[in-house]
């Protein structure tokens with residue numbers, strides 16, 4: 670659909686459409702409680718700003734906005750696998766973030782609350798061969814609080830093993846000054862070394878003073894980012910996920926990534942709701958799994 674047709678079908682006072690960076694179509698929401706922008710490429714939330722607040726999500730100024738490439742920042746959807754593919758010819762974090770999603774529904778009937786649903790099916794995937802039939806549905810609730818829910822269905826007649834993530838990039842004033850609570854006493858895999866190795870048990874709050882790439886295991890708990898620079902705490906709750914990833918690439922890795930500014934690691938941290946490692950999900954034929962994340966400013 671072109672912009673005019675989208676506006677006619679889904680538009681409202683609080684919902685408009687534009688051609689954003691890379692000529693990707695985006696949905697713009699401004700409902701009094703918050704402003705948001707969702708790109709159909711990847712069903713990618715690029716902006717969430719509750720009224721009067723500093724942007725909650727971080728976006729790289731060096732991001733690609735190209736077909737079959739991921740957007741750097743916001744909320745990439747990693748699916749049907751998290752991290753590197755078993756086959757090195759396939760893209761990291763799966764094809765969901767590389768694909769053009771369909772707008773399925775927008776409900777703006779409630780004041781200060783906008784619900785947006787997007788879907789993806791095998792016919793929409795051009796980046797890679799589709800490994801099995803599936804249905805994905807991504808729902809955003811944009812209000813004072815942000816809720817994001819990914820529903821995945823295995824439409825094949827065999828069992829499928831899925832790993833996935835809502836790979837949320839948070840905007841912080843200075844990564845070196847934040848503390849992250851909620852994972853004290855939780856064991857983690859350390860992925861900085863490249864391989865999956867047991868990293869230890871978290872002792873107290875997390876501070877970022879080097880590259881951090883950890884999969885915290887067996888945890889469904891909420892995490893809080895305490896940001897003294899912006900004088901706020903971001904509460905990150907999740908459901909359908911028993912592993913949490915904390916990621917900051919720090920200096921060397923930032924410089925090595927072409928779609929990530931050399932100094933941008935200072936202003937971001939990822940707290941990801943994940944199904945990975947021992948929390949991978951085995952979906953029987955016809956089965957569904959739901960993973961979600963809820964973001965509240967305190």
Ligand SMILES: O=P(O)(O)OC[C@H]1O[C@@H](O)[C@H](O)[C@@H](O)[C@@H]1O
Pocket residue numbers: 739752761762836860882883914916941
């Ligand atoms: O560069 P990508 O594919 O978007 O991945 C970014 C990061 O995503 C994180 O989730 C991984 O734990 C990191 O290892 C990875 O570097």
